[in-house]
Amino acid sequence: MNKWFKSGSPWIWLSAGGVSISLISVIGLLWLIASRGLSYFWPADIYQFEMLDQNGKKTQIIGEIYDRESIPARQLSHLQLDLADAEEVERLLVKTGNRELVSLDFRWILVPQIIEQSTPEDIVLIERRTNGNFYGYIDALILDGQQVSLDRLPEMLARVTEFQQQMEELQKVDIGAINYQIERLRLQERKHRLEQTLTPDTEQAISEQVTELQADYQQLEQELLALRAKVSRDQLKMRAMDGQIVTINFEHILKVSFNNLLHFGEKLMMFFSQIASFISDDPREANTEGGVFPAIFGTVLMVLLMTVIVSPLGVVAAIYLHEYAGNNALTKLLRIAVINLAGVPSIVYGVFGLGFFVYMVGGSLDQLFYPETLPSPTFGTPGVMWSAITLAILTLPVVIVSTEEGLSRIPGSMRHGSLALGATKAETLWRIILPIASPAIMTGIILAIARAAGEVAPLMLVGVVKMAPNLPLDGNFPFLHLDRKFMHLGFHIYDVGFQSPNVEAARPLVYATALLLVTIIVALNMTAVSIRNRLREKYRTLEH
Incomplete structure (x- = not known):
């Protein structure tokens, strides 16, 4: 044993063990981030729960199951529930959306209160630009002020997407460029005034350019208002979980999906599509929705x-x-x-x-x-x-x-x-x-x-x-x-x-963003490592 210690072998094994533990820890951390982050993009099933509340009244809840956990039954002693002397009770965290009807996106429901649980095929998930997701049933489809068949839904989504792209291009590219040029001309005129080099000819030339740009701005603004008017005529009437009819304008709709009708291949395609949207889109709703x-x-x-x-x-x-x-x-x-x-x-x-x-x-x-x-x-x-x-x-x-x-x-x-x-x-x-x-x-x-x-x-x-x-x-x-x-x-x-x-809506987004940050850092490092290896091979002969 003494010779073994003197040979230095224990320190080699300790070093190898430390490296192994570090490697396992890093892989475990990456696995945790990846599993929690990628699950954010998977199209989950939408459930309809028939429940009994504390007063014995039947209620209906529609949403996605985000999490499950067990809590001690003694914490529910104030509720009139028949728990059959159970020590723990399972509860579900359900994303219900529909912010215009309820105050929170998420709610906890107790499994003993569930009478019936189903996944109807006609439940719709609507991803919106504001107010988050909406879950419910399609009641009517309105095109240009008239009710049409639900078969025209894909056509209307393609139409509103085209209009939104045109409006975004007008706002960010064309109108944005005009505003930028007008501001630069204003600063140019002010600089001449500060330097006392503003001549009548220069002032008139700047004024003419501003007038021309403002005329172009008015024309683009009219085009933008016309596009908004076309989009606002298209509506989707939805029946929420409490039976209320909610009208949603298509200008606020990003995507309509029947998650319960999708098979595995379609869910996989939507999974990669949502990852691509997360990478390429701008954030919305105080950074809790959209992309990065x-x-x-x-x-x-x-x-x-x-x-x-x-x-x-x-x-x-x-x-x-x-x-x-x-x-x-x-x-x-x-x-x-x-x-x-x-x-x-x-x-x-x-x-x-x-x-x-x-x-x-x-x-x-x-x-x-x-x-x-x-x-x-x-x-x-x-x-x-x-x-x-x-x-x-x-x-x-x-x-x-x-x-x-x-x-x-x-x-x-x-x-x-x-x-x-x-x-x-x-x-x-x-x-x-x-x-x-x-x-x-x-x-x-x-x-x-x-x-x-x-x-x-x-x-x-x-x-x-x-x-x-x-x-x-x-x-x-x-x-x-x-x-x-x-x-x-x-x-x-x-x-x-x-x-x-x-907080509940943001938790999976934190993991997804962390996974993306780690991926970018690894990509930058791998690029630099490949350059280093090429340089090392190139000058290896010179070094020796």
Whole structure:
């Protein structure tokens, strides 16, 4: 036993056990997130429950079963239930929707109170733009003010989808572009007035352009109102679970589905369709409904900008510390500072970014280059650029340390050989040292991406918001608007999970968004790893 300990085998087994436990924990966590998140997109059966309430009156409840749990029977002693001395009672969490009729989307029902449970084939689930889902039976279909056969429902859904696409294009593309141009002309005129360079000819030219744009705006607004009028004439009359007739305009309807009629193949197609919609659509209903495309776009854009900023800064700093800086007190102080920066809490970086970059640098830029917009700030407010720079500083120590370690592994004989052949020190660095150290540089960038993509605390101070009306990238010059605020998947998880007005509805959405964030981080890391492996293979011969 003593020889076995001295041989070092126990520490090898302990290391292997630690790695195995970590791997199992990570796989288990991913499995939990994936199972809870992907179940959010599966089209569940819709149940109709016939129940007896506390007063013995029959009621009807329609909805999807979201969860089941058992509670101690003694907690229900105040209810007049025949539990037959049972110790536990099962209850169901049912999503009933129909917000215009009931105050909550979800309700708990006790299994002993259920008289009959069924899944009628004619129950309809309507996904709406506002007020969440509606569950019930179709009573009548109204097209252009007249009742028509239910067979025309797919035709009407296709028609309203086409109208909605046209209205969205008019609002976001055409009308949005006109508003943007009018605002730029207003700022241009104000800038001329501040600089006292506004001539009558310039003022008249700007006025003519504004008049022309306003005329185009009026024409587009008339087209938009006409489309809304066409959509508003189509209605769907629904019979809710309590027998009430509710009229739903087609302009509020996104999808109508008979979940209980779907076979496995159709449910699978709808499953992937809902995942695609989740990825490509905008959020609705305080982020508890719809998709997360703005958050995906903001996360990826911010990480890419951060990578572009931190990579050259980290590599140049590492080259200076390893290749040029002397072994003196200043260099030691710089190394200690880099190590200490890696341990600073991320929220401190957010406070620094808000105070220095946003208020000081951004405020100075506004005074120098955008005086016509003041007091409304342009760069003197949180935005995607300041978020990227703040995270670049946060991840800078990781890139510096990784790059410097890669440089230290290169033998000095290679440097001496290059210099002996007549190359300058700069040529040696560019053609010999950096190519060999490129895998280590990519390792630092991979670690920086992994940390930056999951950071939320500093972003809350320097750019991220709950809901961004416009993406940082659009069709208006200069196309990439680095001054705009943006949405982020990490903050979206926090907001939906802890700030949502409807906790039960938000719970599966939290898992789905977390799974998407992990997937994006893994995809970014795998891309960087593949680049690193190619560089390693390319310069393997040179390294040896």
